[in-house]
Amino acid sequence: MKTINTGSATYEGLGKSGKGHVSTGSGALAAQPYGFMTRFEDEPGTNPEELIAAAHASCFTMALSFKLAEAGHENGTVVTKAEVTLEKDDGGFTVTKSALSTKGTVPGMDQATFEKLAGEAKEGCPISKLLDTQITLETSFEG
Structure with missing residues (x-):
C-alpha cells in the first residue's frame, strides 16, 4: 500500500x-x-518546526495506540508532546532534535510494558524514520 x-x-x-x-x-x-x-x-x-512537532507527535501517538491494541488493550488514552529544536550554527540553522514526551492511561497495563511498547512505536513511527532519511528535490524556474 x-x-x-x-x-x-x-x-x-x-x-x-x-x-x-x-x-x-x-x-x-x-x-x-x-x-x-x-x-x-x-x-x-x-512555522515549519511547529508543523514537524505536530506531525511527529501525532504519528508516534497513533503508532503507540496500535501497539497497545495489538497487545490486547481496547481502552485508553495516549497524549504526546513533541519539542522540535531549531539551533543557529555556522551554516545557518539546523533542526537538531525532536524530543517526544508521552503519557498513557491504559487500564490493566503496567509502566514497564507501556515503556516497552512506546519504544517499539518510536522505532516504527514513519515520521521518526523520516527524520533520519534523505530528501529528494526537483525544481523548475521561470525568469
Missing part, C-alpha cells in the same frame, strides 16, 4: 519582509500564515 499526502507553501516577498502561507492537501490547514515573524517573534501563525 502506498499513500501520498501533500502540503504546499507560498512565500511572497523575500527574506524577513516576506510573508507566507502553508496549506495541507486535505484542507485541514488552509493558507495558515507563516514567516520570519511567526518563526522567531510573536506574530500569530505557524
